[in-house]
Amino acid sequence: MSSNVLADQAPAFTERSVDLEDRDIRRARRQSQVIRLGSIAALIAVFAYFSAVAPGFANLGNIANVIEQSAVLALLAFGMSIVVLGGGGDVIRGGIDLSLGANLGLCVAVFAVASNAGFSDWLAVAITFGTGAAVGLLNAIAVVGLGVLPLLATLAVMNICAGAELVLTQNTVISTNSPLLGSIVGLSWLGLSVTDWVLVAATVVLIVLVQGTRWGLRLQAVGGQRQAARAAGLRVQAYLAGTYVAAGLLAALAAILQAARLSGSSPGSGDILLSVVLTSLMSTVFSRRLLPTIGGTLLSVLFIGSLINGFQLLNVSSYWVNGVQGVLILFVVAVRSLSTRRGGA
Amino acid sequence: MSASVPMGRPIGAQLVRVTTPAALIALFLIFAAISPTFRTPGNILHILVNNFSLPALVALGMTLVISAGGIDLSVGVAADIAAMLAVTLMEHGSGLGLSLIAGIGGALVVGLLDALLITVFGISPFLATLGVLFIGESVQQLATNGGTPIYLVSNYPAAGLDYLAHGQILGLPLTLWLVALAVVLVQVLLSSTAFGRHLRAIGAEPRVAWHSGLPVRRTTWLVYLLSALLCGLAGLLLSATVKSYVPLSGNAFMLDAIGAVFVGTTISREARPNVLGTLLGVFFFGMLHNGLLLIGWNFYWQQVAIGLLVFIVLGISFLSRRLQTAD
């Protein structure tokens, strides 16, 4: 027979504990704010440094170039961020899509082959998007339908995609040329290329979708507390499946830009995977809720993109790029984990 | 494995656990039926030596890491750094022993870095080892001018290296003995030592482990060092076999090892990583590569087929697990 009398009759103490709590919240919030501002400051510092020492870095043309080079990575990283948002942050049990890089490669190959087979541009685009969505659907079936861990399911699908790409291309470069690819490369408006505009449009649409609509909010609920989402009557399965399909569609969109940039398909697209994981996870640093965001993902991608570009301008060997990316993610994450550890003690 | 099964989940649980072995046997029979070469003892040995041994070493380390609640994406780096150091030293005329020791030392540095980032800086294993993977790739590119392989052509300890790659003890290849040694080591560590018990407790409930006074940090250090050690060994054996160091070649190990460990969890009642399951998983992958080649599928189709088969095995086992827990 419980007589939890103390907790029951403690009027004077309530106020104080609430005050304490407010103070703790304020401190935690200040800390996460410091980290966010720190990350942004680091970003600005890198920009400032390159502008000062690298000739032509701050040129409008060069900036457009950075954006252009980052577009494929950004679209894939958006897909990854959406999957992580819906699946939850735990890397092993939560959401992750390892098939994104291979999906990109497969979609580029599909587009190139379809294009060379004499299909019209629009038909080829439709087939490409169909492929991307189908791969996403395969992930969704494994993760949502069969209950396989996302890490494993998408790993298997990655193998399937990479193999299918090899079958299509026989591991060779497939050059292709089409009016669509021509205009993606050729046209520009206000100094920005078609690729730049696609990225801008995709960013805006996704920010609105993820941060501004009830679908985005509900997706966050699905990833944050699945039971709460279920209790609120959300169709959790549909949201989860949707994230993988959306990621697949983004891979297809990225594939068309990639095909334009490379004038066709060439092996090795899958190598982009780790950068996709990196930028998507890095984006959590820019969010108070420590969740991946579209804006944060774009910032991370541009950060990496301008690093690479700056190195090129400074004639630093590109072999440094991976290492700097590695150190960067470790630095960012270590700062975050050390500061939250101190705050949580 | 203990015999007492808790009440009330008889057949379903058993079904999940036989998915992987059943698929393995079925495929073996199919390959054996189509290709007479496949079922010769020589070919089985070939699979064990060429398709199984090295991934098995890496996957055994991964079994420890995943049991401890972590993951190691830097296994390829550890293997590569070991190979790079050993081959470079041999090329410059060092003895076999020194080169191998230096190679293992290099691999251990990778493990040390992983453990440092995880225990001291509190970075999650996925991100810590991802960072190390990036850095390791850069280091190799910088050291090899962008990925030029180093071949051992002359003036290297050929006899010793040959023995390492093709030597035999009691009629079995040295490589297999090393794998057997690693199997025993990891199995004994996991099942019979305080270290193994601590490691699993840390993997299952890190806060309980801390509250129970377990040496969480020391155990974590050891786990990543052991993983790096096994990867370094795999890297050295690989370079002994091909008489060269090819930058970034170790990365092929990573996803296969993770896949093998998780495929292996399907044979465990508690869905835990376990040595037997991991070995089955590695053998599954190795046999597929070999068998598909022998029945005449080209390399490209092999990859599609392997992806599909893994997809199906995982799908069946997870689906039945889900059906049975759904009550």
Place this chain on the structure above:
Amino acid sequence: MAQPALALRDLVKTFGATRALDNANLVVERGAIHGLIGQNGAGKSTIIKILGGLYKADSGSVTIDGQTLTHVSPRAIEHLGIHIIHQEALLVPSFTVAEALFLGAEPGIGPLLSRRTMRKRAEDIIGSYFDMMLPRDALIGELSAAHRQIVQITRALLNRPAVLVFDEPTASLVRREAHRLFGLIRRLRDEGTSIVYISHYLEEVQDLCDKVTVLRNGRDVATLDPRDTPLQDIVSLMINREIGDMFPKSAVPIGKPALSVQGLTRRGHFTNVDFTLHAGEILGLTGLVGSGAKEVLAAIFGLAPADQGSITTHGKQGAVGSPAGAIRRGLGLVPEDRRGQGIALDMSVRENTTLASLGKLTRFGFISRRREAETVRQLIARLGIKTPGPDARVRDLSGGNQQKVVLAKWLSAASDIYLLDEPTVAIDVAAKVEIYRLLGDLAQRGAAVLILSSDLLELQGICDRILVLHRGRITHRLRPADTTPEEILAAATGAAGLGESIAA
């Protein structure tokens, strides 16, 4: 009489060999507050999970407002106006209060959210029900358990449910909030809502409910009017035997000092804490939430070290920097958060029991299976742990038996100073009595026991002395024989004034 708002009839539910529900009935009249009580394991949570569509009953019927459901799902019952407020807050930690409130029914235009409206409406609604403001823009994960509970309840009220089910709603609330909640529940009843109220706290149930159904062993043994029934009778219905000997205690000679704490201070938490705990003694420690009592325990066990002061165990003085260090000095902590800190749910009874003592059972790092099995067998027998076997997962055990596994862990480690943090919370009465017996047994064998509890009857029943912390200082040292729960309470709240402590 009108149709009942909710009727659950002849529910049967079995899990393996256990019969969780055995023809249980619950009939709730319209516009009444209906209490549902029973020991842990009596079937309360199973009933609620069946009603909520989380479990499927083997047989029986669920009738809502005269309509018998063929398929019970969360959506179906919500559609019929039933809302369940679960014990653990089902809220997304990364949401703001407003987002958490309106998830699933977000205000906005088309699919677009209107965040400003959402926040405004959230503040208005919480203000109107609870007469308070939650920290603006705080995330759910940053809120206290009590505030999360408030969000959870407000969320349920948004739907204007016909039947509202509360599952242990006051467990995390302090008195003022609890009283607001009771006022709110009465107001809802008066407005015509039917309430199902599940609680451990009998006084609360007696005070609040119009009808009470008592569950025992999966069956409804009685439905009665709590105001006409003495508390003692309700209790005996629940446990089916007299609870006269709840606190088995035998006099134990007090031995040498085992743990001595001097001038212990952790800034912002506690100041100058002095006490000595002797072998064979059970020392009680109590204080309100925020009094620093919990932090004192954490400091002694090396979880959050003190800034100043000394800790002496068995005459050896020195700082305790980590749990591992504390355990080496003979200390063992039974934490309040059993599932998060005490036991590894997915490991076996055997593995949990020897988790902290493998060093004693190994030779050159190898575990001696024989000695481990023997140790575990003895402890299972000594503590009376009810388990299918030493290899059963701890997850499959009841709360009381899980608590015994935590004790077994420290017994196996040969700890002789036991720190217990709210050891009987969320444990049924019978298991509580057993825990008390075990603590007495420990003391008898010469162990020293420090127990932090806010259950005053428990403290008075089993302790040799009681220390009261108020605002981070020990203000009173009481002897159970010379005091009353009222006096302890007054001391803890600061109402008794300082300096009149009894030397002990």
